[in-house]
Amino acid sequence: MTSTTNTPEDRLPAHDDAPERTEGQHPPPRPAPSWTGLAVGAVGLLVLLAGSVVLAIGLGPSVISPADTARHLWAALTGGTIPASEVTVQQIVWQVRTPRVLLAVVVGAGLSLVGVAIQAMVRNALADPFILGVSSGASVGAVSVSVFGGLAVLGVHAVSAGAFLGALGASALVYLAARSRAGVTPLRLVLTGVALSFGFQAVMSLLIYLAPSGEATSMVLYWTMGSFGAATWSTLPLVAVAVLVAVVVLVRNARRLDVLSLGDETAVSLGIDTHRLRVGLFVLTSVVTGAMVAVSGAIGFVGLVIPHLTRIVVGASHGRVLVIAPLVGAVLMVWADLLARTLVAPRELPLGVITALVGVPVLLTLMRRRGYLFGGR
Amino acid sequence: MELTLDRLSVTANGTTLLRELSLDVPGGGVVGLVGPNGSGKSTALRCVYRALRPHTGTVRIGGDDLHALPLRDSARRLAALTQENTVDLDFTVRELVALGRTPHNAGNQALSRRERDLCEWAMERMDVARLADRGVLTLSGGERQRVLVARALVQEPSVLVLDEPTNHLDVRHQIQLLSLLRGSGLTVLVVLHDLNLASASCDRLGVLRDGRLVAAGPPTEVLTAELVRDVFGVEATVVTHPVTGDPQLLYALTTHDSGRTTP
Numbered sequence: 346m347t348s349t350t351n352t353p354e355d356r357l358p359a360h361d362d363a364p365e366r367t368e369g370q371h372p373p374p375r376p377a378p379s380w381t382g383l384a385v386g387a388v389g390l391l392v393l394l395a396g397s398v399v400l401a402i403g404l405g406p407s408v409i410s411p412a413d414t415a416r417h418l419w420a421a422l423t424g425g426t427i428p429a430s431e432v433t434v435q436q437i438v439w440q441v442r443t444p445r446v447l448l449a450v451v452v453g454a455g456l457s458l459v460g461v462a463i464q465a466m467v468r469n470a471l472a473d474p475f476i477l478g479v480s481s482g483a484s485v486g487a488v489s490v491s492v493f494g495g496l497a498v499l500g501v502h503a504v505s506a507g508a509f510l511g512a513l514g515a516s517a518l519v520y521l522a523a524r525s526r527a528g529v530t531p532l533r534l535v536l537t538g539v540a541l542s543f544g545f546q547a548v549m550s551l552l553i554y555l556a557p558s559g560e561a562t563s564m565v566l567y568w569t570m571g572s573f574g575a576a577t578w579s580t581l582p583l584v585a586v587a588v589l590v591a592v593v594v595l596v597r598n599a600r601r602l603d604v605l606s607l608g609d610e611t612a613v614s615l616g617i618d619t620h621r622l623r624v625g626l627f628v629l630t631s632v633v634t635g636a637m638v639a640v641s642g643a644i645g646f647v648g649l650v651i652p653h654l655t656r657i658v659v660g661a662s663h664g665r666v667l668v669i670a671p672l673v674g675a676v677l678m679v680w681a682d683l684l685a686r687t688l689v690a691p692r693e694l695p696l697g698v699i700t701a702l703v704g705v706p707v708l709l710t711l712m713r714r715r716g717y718l719f720g721g722r
Numbered sequence: 723m724e725l726t727l728d729r730l731s732v733t734a735n736g737t738t739l740l741r742e743l744s745l746d747v748p749g750g751g752v753v754g755l756v757g758p759n760g761s762g763k764s765t766a767l768r769c770v771y772r773a774l775r776p777h778t779g780t781v782r783i784g785g786d787d788l789h790a791l792p793l794r795d796s797a798r799r800l801a802a803l804t805q806e807n808t809v810d811l812d813f814t815v816r817e818l819v820a821l822g823r824t825p826h827n828a829g830n831q832a833l834s835r836r837e838r839d840l841c842e843w844a845m846e847r848m849d850v851a852r853l854a855d856r857g858v859l860t861l862s863g864g865e866r867q868r869v870l871v872a873r874a875l876v877q878e879p880s881v882l883v884l885d886e887p888t889n890h891l892d893v894r895h896q897i898q899l900l901s902l903l904r905g906s907g908l909t910v911l912v913v914l915h916d917l918n919l920a921s922a923s924c925d926r927l928g929v930l931r932d933g934r935l936v937a938a939g940p941p942t943e944v945l946t947a948e949l950v951r952d953v954f955g956v957e958a959t960v961v962t963h964p965v966t967g968d969p970q971l972l973y974a975l976t977t978h979d980s981g982r983t984t985p
Contacts, residue, residue: 468810600830603813608806610773611870615877616797616825643951660813661857664830 383665389673397679398450403684404443404458406690407434407711414438429481445576446679448584452573452641453669455588458657459637460648461670462595465602465663466626467531473649474603477538477627478515478636480643481545484555486511493563504579505639506624509569512635513578515545520627530621562626571644573682578638587636591629598622599663606661640702646700647674647681650708657711677703723784723880724749725770725909730779732765732834732933739765740933745911750780752910753905757930758954763913764805766930767885770911773800776833784794784882797825801886802877803870812857815850815869818842822876837876842873847902851896863890872898881909888919921945929953944983945969 403414417438420427427435459474467476475481490507522528523537553562593600601622604612609619655670681699688694725747730742740762747753755763768774770781772793781788788796801822809818819841820833827833845851846869858866867890874882876956882903888896896916900923903910914920920927921941929937929944931953937944950958950971958971 465810470810537797541866596781597829600824600827603811603817604824605814606810607821608808609769610771610804611802611806613793614771614797614800614802614883615774615821616794618793659819660817661813662817697830 346448365479383659386659387668388671390669390676394450394676394679395675398446400448401449401679401683402438404684405437405442405685407437410415411437411712416441419680440578441633444581445573445577445682446531447685448573448640449678449682450578451585451588452637452644453583453647453674453676454590454679455584455637455674456644456648456678457550457587457634457670457674458591458595458653459634461614461629461652461655461663461666462602462626462650464652465605466623466630467535468606469535470653471649473534473544473645474637474649475643475645476535477631478519478542478545479512479631480638481542481549482515482518483512483635483638483643484565485545485549485552486514487553487568488564490513490554503578504564509635509639510637515541515631516627516631516635527625533624536626538651552585566695568638568642570697571642572685572693572696573641574686574693575640584640585635587633588671591633592667594629596664596699599667602663602667603661641696643697644678644702645697650704651677654708654711723909724782725800725881726782726912727766727770728780728782730766730769730776730781731775732762732769732776737755738933740776743930743933743935744779745928745935745938747909748909749880749909750907751925752912754927755911755913755930756915756920756927758919761930762933763930764885765933767802767883767913771804772796773804773880774776777799794825797877799879800881800883801874801877802882803874803884805806805885806891807863807866807889809858809866811858815845815853815858815861816854818858818869819845820875822873823906825877840845840878841872841876844875845869847875848872849898864892864895866900867891868895871893879908881911882906884910884912886913886915888914888916915940917945917950918970921970922963922966927951943968 378561388418395612399411399414399418403409403411403417409417414436417427417431417435419425421435421439421443456474460472463472463474463476466472469476470649487508489511490504519534519541520529522541523534524560525533549565550642601617605616605619605622607615612619614717651674652666655666655673659665659669677700681696681703684703685696687692726744727743730740730743731738733918743762743766745755745766745861755766757763769776770788772789775789783791783796783799784966791799802846813821820837822841823833823837823842826837828871832962840852845854849874850865850868853861853865853869861869867887871884874884877973886905889901896919900919904923905911912924914923923954924941926939927937927941927944928935929949933975936953937949945960947958947960950956956973959972960969960971961969963970
């Protein structure tokens with residue numbers, strides 16, 4: 346109704362666009378980076394990522410020099426021969442570390458990407474890939490499978506499959522509970538997601554309480570803090586395809602996401618079917634997040650922070666953010682995983698600990714320095 | 723392009739927000755909707771820019787049923803300035819204005835030379851060109867409002883619908899905006915709170931109360947002391963503007979329920 350004009354501006358005692366305001370009070374103009382700048386940045390990040398991957402594959406309990414790592418990778422990729430004395434090293438490089446580091450690349454990119462999409466979908470700066478209950482749903486699925494058995498036909502992948510199904514089930518529940526006659530509004534979606542997350546966590550706690558075994562407890566830690574410890578070549582393809590598809594679909598819809606941030610009514614007046622767009626985003630982000638959680642647990646913070654970090658540097662436009670954010674996320678995740686498995690070796694730190702310890706200060710510093718704004722002053 | 727509201731009714735949660743509203747906006751004409759808070763002005767506009775589907779009745783644009791058109795087609799004919807003055811992300815002013823081209827371009831297609839010139843023109847018109855590289859979240863409410871109007875102009879609509887466009891604007895920019903609307907040649911349907919500005923800028927006014935159209939016609943016929951008392955519950959003296967001849971209202975702060983003093 347026309348009566349509700351209580352925007353923050355109205356509550357201020359005086360409008361601040363009075364003529365006496367001088368230019369000096371404004372932050373300096375901040376031209377958006379050019380497209381060539383974006384291309385240079387993307388290529389630079391790709392090179393950085395490739396270097397990080399080789400370095401991370403070389404580092405661990407037995408240190409392999411980057412040159413040797415590259416030689417072994419090359420031999421494995423081209424089917425080249427290596428001396429018999431180096432077969433063990435070859436095994437470590439190709440069978441143990443490469444899938445793990447590549448999984449870090451895929452999940453780091455995917456979480457950042459989904460974070461951008463979810464923040465646009467629910468129009469909320471605090472949203473992350475797990476805000477709609479996907480991670481707690483996945484934990485319930487994984488713990489149920491390990492406590493009750495089931496899905497045994499899937500063998501070693503049973504728990505992952507349970508997590509994936511739990512994630513999808515949770516998403517579906519959140520969607521159905523949030524739906525109203527007016528469609529799915531962003532705030533309703535967030536509130537429902539947060540509420541049901543608590544519900545799922547309660548179910549999980551109950552499961553652990555009823556079946557107290559050390560295994561279940563350590564599993565919960567794994568699902569809630571995340572790890573790439575279970576990475577093998579067979580876990581990689583599915584999640585890699587999911588993330589790749591998401592990159593393509595989201596980049597193609599970049600301008601629609603821009604328009605969505607102007608508000609639903611304005612978006613409709615610009616010809617965007619916001620309901621359909623939001624449902625599409627919901628399905629896409631749920632499936633991709635579910636696929637990631639199933640192989641690595643819920644790694645916190647990356648999906649919340651990388652989108653903001655990226656926007657601080659390249660501006661708000663999704664055409665740029667959706668290209669840069671996955672690369673930044675991938676690089677960060679490779680290093681986070683490296684730290685997690687080397688800092689207190691032979692033990693491993695939960696990944697979520699590293700991502701938070703590194704991410705929080707970086708974000709806070711950048712926010713203070715750049716005067717970052719999201720959704721108001 | 724003509725815009726016709728034909729017997730629009732909207733109910734929500736058992737409350738009737740709009741009852742059989744019929745209103746014609748002739749091609750190139752400026753029609754204002756006025757009425758007290760909660761009288762259904764914004765609801766009527768929301769039906770026109772398709773944020774809401776009327777339960778009965780139709781909106782016709784250039785003879786076509788608006789709600790039967792694909793969203794994108796109607797967005798090429800009709801642009802809206804909604805009451806959503808908030809933007810989530812810190813786009814630059816230039817980026818935000820360029821989003822007005824969305825219904826005309828496929829996917830992420832880059833703007834053509836002509837479209838970029840169009841954006842510059844719209845920013846000049848709305849007096850925001852010097853802010854082009856600023857983040858929209860650093861702007862004041864009035865500046866942001868002007869950016870959003872520029873975005874609507876860039877859409878190159880035939881029909882422009884605006885919900886309280888003078889909100890947050892200082893008096894100079896209010897006059898500038900309304901003059902622009904008058905001189906644009908666009909078909910304009912606008913909700914205004916300021917009856918004097920409505921009188922000065924509109925060819926015709928529709929007065930809403932409780933979701934019903936209670937008066938419609940040229941400002942000289944509609945804006946009478948009786949109607950203002952009747953609909954808005956205030957005493958006003960109607961005078962004729964010495965230069966333009968438009969009816970203008972003068973208010974006195976004391977009302978009939980005496981005993982209350984203004985702070």
